[in-house]
Amino acid sequence: MPPRSQDERPTLEDVAAYAGVSRSTASRALNDDAYVSSRSREKVLGAARELGYSPNQAARSLVTRRTGAVAVVLSEPESKVLDDPYFATVMHGAYRELAATGAQMLLMFVDSREDVPRTVRFLEGGHVDGALVFAPHQGDPLPTALRLLRLPVVYGGRPGSVRRGVHAVDFDNRAGARLAVRHLLSTGRRRITTVTGMLDHPAAADRLAGWRDALTEAGLDPAGLSEAGDFLMPSGERAMTTLLRRVPDLDGVFAASDAMAAGAMRALRAAGKRVPTDVGVIGFDDQPTLAPAMDPPLTSVHQDPREQVRHMVRTMMSLLSGDNVRPESTILPVTLTLRDSA
């Protein structure tokens, strides 16, 4: 049997001992049950408060799925969430997968740090049975706050903060980037640049690392060949323009998103470079509405957000059935979809 996660949160027993009441009295008081004197109730609630025990209903939900609802929490600026096809696919997929299990999806946006307390208050209120959370940015206080709740949480991608003891379903971003760069190398490119995503984002850091892996294993020096973007198109155009100035003889670019690859192509066109004749371009995401529609069609690292969500929901259902699932990251494989751009 795998061991239970070794967290140090106060237990019901701790609360009962602190309050000087029996375990069953503490349980009844915390569960709003009848037949608890108001004096005992106050002592128990006071003890729970002082110990940081969250008097919510989630513990009961673990087995009974009391509310029938699972939150999907997107901790990203809300403008980005609604404009990014990745999140649209995630929302579609989560809705379908949760509905198939009979669960109600509640979509929640966490636009900025200021929203975190409000979101946590709701999640600890016993209104949901669990949460599927996308919180990729380093320094995001949400994952730390969620650790303190007695609520099953499964992350999409590694959370930017809180690395261990969490359930997460991630893509093999590093291997994907290596695939892309090795393909550029195999077509004879030698000056292979990269446009990265926001580097406080584990996926962006992993893709940068994979690009570096592949150059290094080919005996090439990555110094000066990378430029930071933010996953969105305008940043790809900006970064490519900078790279063209700094590395005029560049012959390849790996962009950490399809949108940035589109921006990069625009900058290349403006500089009179032909794709793929002069410069090979590869993106990441293989977005079905974007990559094949580009001119030329974009070679891209393929990931399937739907598959990610399916795994997340499966893990959540195991947690809700009371299965003793060891917290771990599931890493999903990615592939390279070849088109004309490289």
Added chain:
Amino acid sequence: MPPRSQDERPTLEDVAAYAGVSRSTASRALNDDAYVSSRSREKVLGAARELGYSPNQAARSLVTRRTGAVAVVLSEPESKVLDDPYFATVMHGAYRELAATGAQMLLMFVDSREDVPRTVRFLEGGHVDGALVFAPHQGDPLPTALRLLRLPVVYGGRPGSVRRGVHAVDFDNRAGARLAVRHLLSTGRRRITTVTGMLDHPAAADRLAGWRDALTEAGLDPAGLSEAGDFLMPSGERAMTTLLRRVPDLDGVFAASDAMAAGAMRALRAAGKRVPTDVGVIGFDDQPTLAPAMDPPLTSVHQDPREQVRHMVRTMMSLLSGDNVRPESTILPVTLTLRDSA
């Protein structure tokens, strides 16, 4: 003072009388309070069940805003919700407006009739303080089900079912269509066709009525000049192709959405018709990402979903503060944005 809404839902007094207990006992039992004998509790819960009194926490929320959360319910096929820029703007706007009041937005999709019971179960569970609901289709069982809950609800657009006694914020769709058609008439068009939205949708029906109004007041016969679409682009192309066959001398088209106007323009181009020289085209929505980007740029009826959401949230906040707001439809004005297509 406006009268309270005259619904016939059972009150707490009814439940107490039916159970043979005092009002305060009934209230304590329904609120999961302590110091209620299990016998009384059972009688009260039984009475509540038989009378159809919903033993949720929403009544308390009216004043205290107990959960701090407001649901935004989109009762449309989920694929349409996530692909339609109108709903993206609604989601953006609702998030911003609710966050400004300190409320947590919970986004819920109702994809089909099968989802309604699950959604209603969650909404009646006391997990939210109120709901902003978009449920435009006739025969949608959701509005009827929501009537039976003690939950403040504000509709965006008129609900397709349940016409009276609801809070709703709608656009003046009929006046908007009249504006569009009068403009086509003022530029000398006489054979003005229309591509409608789904006619089980009050907005689509209103836009069709406005088109007919304007033709009739100009002494023109609308017979045979309308063709049904579903608000999306392919249906606009299909409907326009049909109209071109049936009315070869048509010189104007009013499409009930910008997306259908884009489809109609494609069909016109395929038939060798020039816009606006041969045929004037006007859309509805004035979507900032679509209408100005079309070729030629689209004249369109302008509505502001953000303004609609702002009104909806304002009404919700009044209801949550316990204000005695009379249920009524607020009708927001629309304008015509002139561009090159007509």
